[in-house]
Amino acid sequence: MDKNKDFSEWYTWILKEAELVDIRYNVKGFPVIRPWAFSVMKKIYSAYEDELDRNGHSPMQFPAVIPESNLNKEKEHIKGFEDAVFWIEKAGMNRLEERLALRPTSETAIYPMYALWINGISDLPLKLYQSGTVWRYETKATRPLIRVREIQWIETHCCFATKEGAEAQIIEDKAIAETIIGDVLGIPFLFFQRPKWDKFPGADNTYAADSLMPDGKVLQIATTHMLGQNFSKPFEVKFSDSDGKEKYVWQTCYGPGMSRIFAALISHYGDDKGIVYHYQFSPIQVVVVPIYKGENKAKIDNYAAGIMRVLKENDIRAYYDNSNNTPGFKYNRWELKGIPIRIEVGEREIDANKVVIVYRDTREKKTTELESVANDVSQAGKEMFERMKSAVFENMRNSIDKSEDMDDIGKKLDLGKIIKIPFCSMEMEGEPCYEQIKDKLKAEVRGTLFGSEEKPKSKKCAICGKEAHEYAYVARQY
């Protein structure tokens, strides 16, 4: 399957063939995540959770239902989500006195409790998170893992005594994304401050990580929001400050989307033969394939068992595929499944007392000594990941372009690029420039690069020609 020719077709193909997702479950937007995807997603969850823990967060778990009265407390928030809420109106045969929302996000579930938990300055900062599911009745076309109605994510909810404390959290959220999504998972992204018209309902500002997928559309894989005191006031999340005065807390929340991160991972690293899982994250790190000939089965099995023993002693997740298939069949199957390293065991290897290691990305073979196999395998796994990662990041860098001319922007968007343009205003929806980008270029203003301080000097807005105040990034999106 040709990934670069028709990404959409490739994506559907790999979800099915590699047994990642089953779309046959009969509720729109609720695909089943199969073991071969979820066992990797679980590892991603752990990596993320560990990093949150290291940064002073603690885990918690809130109920999935929110009473209607809670959800209605913050006006912009409910306005933004009301069309997307699944409601529970009946239980058994009884109509509920108050409707319960299946949480579309958890602010309005959590903050009434925060009001009870937070009393004084010594209770701050409060940094908690939960790994779980939210439900949104998505009206746009759904797409497995990318746009779904049941969303697997982690959400953090943090409270601070000061605005500065909350602002520092946004920077920490960005750093956590850079560490886990960027360094550990090797998914390149740009971290934007969203335009005012595209912020989270109820937030002062929204920041988000966008990754450019192989078809040239950006996918939002994590967001973080400066909530200011917009929620702490209606939910009365207050504390006694050291000056003896009662004050409202400053809040942030942060949500990396796990299935989208997973989708970005397989999309950036997969190839025409299938998935290429990262050595560290693959359910199986090494597959050992025997090559039998004549009556040598016992001899091969015995030699392979020795290799398997060494690998397992070194905590390498290895699988011996002695199923009744030909070697070629097994190669193709495990390449499709994305196993990063393969070891082939036949007469030649036994006679020479060697091991053949095959890299998933290049399919290049390397002969090594039996004694050093564990070390060589993990070495090869790491080397392979680094090699692929630099190619993926290089590709991302080459996909960021700039332009100051409408037609040129359109041409570059067609090539699947993100375009940096001088832009007049990020303030309001309905801005003529924003509308033009939407209508004429079929693209969106994704925001300004957060933390970069890039400012156009005496430049004109690429759309209207008036004075530009910002460098904005424009892209087509999922």
Added chain:
RNA sequence: GGGGUCUUGGGGUAACCUGGUAGCCUGUUAGCUUCGGGAGCUAGAGAUCCGGGUUCAAAUCCCGGAGGCCCCA
């Protein structure tokens, strides 16, 4: 939100127009055999998306629903 298109064993399809025996490939199970890039033989199990309607008879015709995919907003 608008338009197009599709739904038959696990997967891919034929039969549909012109109503009447559900065929093929692949996978799967068992046995034999084979193994350095998707082997072979034999035997078995397995299907018309859901709900109505028309008809002696519906995979096929009509109405409604659910879901998939693509394009546009």
